[in-house]
Amino acid sequence: MSPWVTWPALTKFGSLGVMGALLVLAGQREDLLENNMFDMESWGEKNASIVCDERSHVARTEDGTCNILDNPAEGSANVNFGRNVDPASSFAESESGNLLTPNPREVSNLIMSRGGDFKPATTLNFIATSWIQFMVHDWFDHGPRTDANPIEFPLPAGDVLGSGTMSVQRTRPDPDVSGDESLVTYENINTHWWDGSQLYGSDKETNDEVRSFVDGKLKVDSNGRLPTDFLSGKPVTGFNENWWVGLSMLHHLFTQEHNAIADMLKANNPGASDQWLYDHARLINAALMAKIHTVEWTPAILANPVLERAMYANWWGLGGDRDKRDKFQDDLDELNNNLGELGGIFNLLGIDNDLGQGDTSSIEHALAGLVGSRTPNNYGVPYTLTEEFVSVYRMHPLLRDEIKVYDIGSNVVDEEILLQDTRNGDAEDLLTDVGQDRLWYSFGITHPGALTLNNYPDFLRNLSMPLIGDIDMAAIDVLRDRERGVPRYNEFRRQIGLKPLTSFEQLSSDPQLVADLKSLYNNDIEMIDTLVGQLAEETRPEGFGFGETSFQIFILNASRRLMTDRFFTTDYTDEVYTAEGIDWVEENTMVDIIRRHYPNLASSLVGMDNAFKPWGLKIPEDYQSWSAQAKQDHLWVNGALRTSYEDGEVPAIEPIDIGGLIDSVLWKKVQDATDVTPPGYSKPIHPRGALAKVQFVPTAGHGYTGLFQGADHGLLRLSVTGDPSDRGFAPGLALKLMVDGKRSENVSALYTLSGQGDNHNIFANELSNYVQPEVNETLGTTTLFSLVSRKPTLVVMSDMAKVNQDGSPVSNANTPSQVYFVPNGDLKNTISTAPHDFRDDLTALNPGTKVYDVYATSKSIKTSIWPWVTARYARERRNSATKVGELVMASPFTLSQFGDTGIFFKHQRYEDR
Numbered sequence: 001m002s003p004w005v006t007w008p009a010l011t012k013f014g015s016l017g018v019m020g021a022l023l024v025l026a027g028q029r030e031d032l033l034e035n036n037m038f039d040m041e042s043w044g045e046k047n048a049s050i051v052c053d054e055r056s057h058v059a060r061t062e063d064g065t066c067n068i069l070d071n072p073a074e075g076s077a078n079v080n081f082g083r084n085v086d087p088a089s090s091f092a093e094s095e096s097g098n099l100l101t102p103n104p105r106e107v108s109n110l111i112m113s114r115g116g117d118f119k120p121a122t123t124l125n126f127i128a129t130s131w132i133q134f135m136v137h138d139w140f141d142h143g144p145r146t147d148a149n150p151i152e153f154p155l156p157a158g159d160v161l162g163s164g165t166m167s168v169q170r171t172r173p174d175p176d177v178s179g180d181e182s183l184v185t186y187e188n189i190n191t192h193w194w195d196g197s198q199l200y201g202s203d204k205e206t207n208d209e210v211r212s213f214v215d216g217k218l219k220v221d222s223n224g225r226l227p228t229d230f231l232s233g234k235p236v237t238g239f240n241e242n243w244w245v246g247l248s249m250l251h252h253l254f255t256q257e258h259n260a261i262a263d264m265l266k267a268n269n270p271g272a273s274d275q276w277l278y279d280h281a282r283l284i285n286a287a288l289m290a291k292i293h294t295v296e297w298t299p300a301i302l303a304n305p306v307l308e309r310a311m312y313a314n315w316w317g318l319g320g321d322r323d324k325r326d327k328f329q330d331d332l333d334e335l336n337n338n339l340g341e342l343g344g345i346f347n348l349l350g351i352d353n354d355l356g357q358g359d360t361s362s363i364e365h366a367l368a369g370l371v372g373s374r375t376p377n378n379y380g381v382p383y384t385l386t387e388e389f390v391s392v393y394r395m396h397p398l399l400r401d402e403i404k405v406y407d408i409g410s411n412v413v414d415e416e417i418l419l420q421d422t423r424n425g426d427a428e429d430l431l432t433d434v435g436q437d438r439l440w441y442s443f444g445i446t447h448p449g450a451l452t453l454n455n456y457p458d459f460l461r462n463l464s465m466p467l468i469g470d471i472d473m474a475a476i477d478v479l480r481d482r483e484r485g486v487p488r489y490n491e492f493r494r495q496i497g498l499k500p501l502t503s504f505e506q507l508s509s510d511p512q513l514v515a516d517l518k519s520l521y522n523n524d525i526e527m528i529d530t531l532v533g534q535l536a537e538e539t540r541p542e543g544f545g546f547g548e549t550s551f552q553i554f555i556l557n558a559s560r561r562l563m564t565d566r567f568f569t570t571d572y573t574d575e576v577y578t579a580e581g582i583d584w585v586e587e588n589t590m591v592d593i594i595r596r597h598y599p600n601l602a603s604s605l606v607g608m609d610n611a612f613k614p615w616g617l618k619i620p621e622d623y624q625s626w627s628a629q630a631k632q633d634h635l636w637v638n639g640a641l642r643t644s645y646e647d648g649e650v651p652a653i654e655p656i657d658i659g660g661l662i663d664s665v666l667w668k669k670v671q672d673a674t675d676v677t678p679p680g681y682s683k684p685i686h687p688r689g690a691l692a693k694v695q696f697v698p699t700a701g702h703g704y705t706g707l708f709q710g711a712d713h714g715l716l717r718l719s720v721t722g723d724p725s726d727r728g729f730a731p732g733l734a735l736k737l738m739v740d741g742k743r744s745e746n747v748s749a750l751y752t753l754s755g756q757g758d759n760h761n762i763f764a765n766e767l768s769n770y771v772q773p774e775v776n777e778t779l780g781t782t783t784l785f786s787l788v789s790r791k792p793t794l795v796v797m798s799d800m801a802k803v804n805q806d807g808s809p810v811s812n813a814n815t816p817s818q819v820y821f822v823p824n825g826d827l828k829n830t831i832s833t834a835p836h837d838f839r840d841d842l843t844a845l846n847p848g849t850k851v852y853d854v855y856a857t858s859k860s861i862k863t864s865i866w867p868w869v870t871a872r873y874a875r876e877r878r879n880s881a882t883k884v885g886e887l888v889m890a891s892p893f894t895l896s897q898f899g900d901t902g903i904f905f906k907h908q909r910y911e912d913r
């Protein structure tokens, strides 16, 4: 029988299934709260010297005391980690037992090492990596290790470090062991609360160093930069261990955010003191970070509909957000009416759930949300984070070994910096040399590593630590769990209410990995280390970046951090935060914050609703209402530039995909009024081209209306129908003219259907929106297009004449029947006709170059059964055409994925004129 949880299967039952799965999760959380919270602290002793003053009733204290007024040490700094597994069954391992079995370095070498083969997590960006370390530093740290009696083990045979031993310092023992001394306890040197202590410190002395004591602000210089420590070069901030540039970026961002909040508070409360402003700004900033983590980071890494809803529920209740409350209320009513039916589904899936009867509190929690206006509830166990919580956040494989730096908007790597060269004081130099906005952009578009085995960053396996020497973090991660009494994987699962595994094959389908695991753990499934098992889990709920074992710890602690904290429950109110403060928390997102402090990134962030997902072209719902320029910018920066091919990676021109042509694409071509294709679309004809921004500069005095009177924001794509060596060189043009507040207008033009033979000069011939049907046309496109139009070789332009570029309609539109794009003579005469890639000619042109004169006629298009008569009509139309304007390049031509597959040009049919 499968050992894995079954709730993910509910998602296939649509939104009711999602609700059902949520209730299962809420039920699980309830069980965990009952069975898996173990207190490891003697509160009486800790509380003895704490006095909660007036300020602590309405503000977070420096060391986290006085959040819970009748147990003031709860959750504060230097309080022991609790446990999620029963400490009475003590799992701490020593050298006389299994501490060194198997050899931690061997685990690292055999199944952790990335060995240069980076496996990306493609649904996330690299900001997600820095973010979680930034959060971890808010939540916990075991503090400096101790020098006494280090743990030593031999380097395995064949190790790249040679022979000898590896030495790891032990975790600092609990300085005031109290109570049962047989229980292994360790202190968290940071506050356990979600209170921004990574910025504000976990003691008064650190807090005094980071504050400016003016207007409630934190210390920054005139450039918004944090002061640095003279010796280490690292910033002065709340917690600056394991420092690298990703952390530095986040500390700068949220220090500046604190100061922006303080400015807002001061503007609303002009007489307020520095202390009042500081205390309120901290409350607001900390809650904002907690909200971003809950409703943005978590749904990005666990991209599953159930989880997303669950995290929204944690913050807002199942109402989702203030606006969507009604919709979910309806779903809930439906759910209540269907509990019986869903119960059946649960039984089918083997989920033991007695919904509808018995304990309603889990349902109540899932429905009501944890944040706001409820009394804090620690379920009878004083709040602390736990050793097992630390263990599941050992997410070092998220790190890359190098940072790729890009210019804003670009897809071309400008430089690569080894991650180890971004550490400690080097991080601050990089912020200056590379620029914070370029770094944010670069992190936004690159991926972190996937949380799997054989993906541990190489630099962390040979990490140089000041005053400590070189260490292997992968070996240390494994060793720490054993040392600190986090049980091995199978026991860990049993302890937290999951089923144990019965075979190695249940973990992974990779035979090599299974063989390695078996040999490493001597075929004993009970010996698999917790971290190894978690990273190996191949069966994961859909969209999950990590597996169910970590998730089980996560659902318990993530909720507890909110529901036990007075400032997220009873005191999450206008009175304590101020009304503007609550609005600031509720209404700002990570995207807003990045945009506020790095306005240059505004266009890179357009349409992004989650800053932790890879940044790219997103078309938001209100896109059509934007100005012509904003739409052109968006398609250009986030479409063309962002996906331009690197040198040497420009794809070859494929032959025409005739099968693809027959597809529904033809209908799409005439029906869709969009600028961007749906994901996965590829052009069956004209698959490769070059794209430039252009202006249509009108000639004075012609009578055609609307966009024929000028369009400043256009995109021009020049292409050939397919591989010229296959069916000859057949050039084509597509032009999109942007309109303020309305959809764009498009026109396409060809020379002839079958092209110009072996002449490879793209500017050799005039192109037109009307071409003659051809008797011998090999492709059969005429026949195909005639499925959707009576005039398959014509695209009409009446819509283009009906609207001006400022969006105003034209009352008496005057449309040409045919236009001619006449190539600039200089280009025509200088480009080679010999076989070569036409795209090279285009990318060599400079902005400002006129590419075409545009001629137009209003003579109607007539044909005859006699080809020579049809040809005469065509000649007469051409002779009557007058120049109406010029197409002038407003950027270079670029070759990009967007230009090839992303941009969509609608054809206007004769029937739709």
Ligand code: HEM
Pocket: 129, 130, 132, 133, 136, 140, 141, 142, 143, 145, 242, 243, 244, 390, 391, 393, 394, 395, 396, 398, 399, 473, 476, 480
């Ligand atoms: C350049 C980046 C990083 C460096 C240099 C670094 C280094 C370290 C070091 C030296 C330790 C202490 C090892 C020990 O117990 O002896 C540690 C612990 C840890 N790291 Fe990282 N780390 C980095 C990034 C991250 C990231 C991205 C995460 C993601 C969550 C993370 C999560 C943790 C956790 C959970 C611990 C355990 C803390 C504790 O024992 O209290 N680290 N890291």
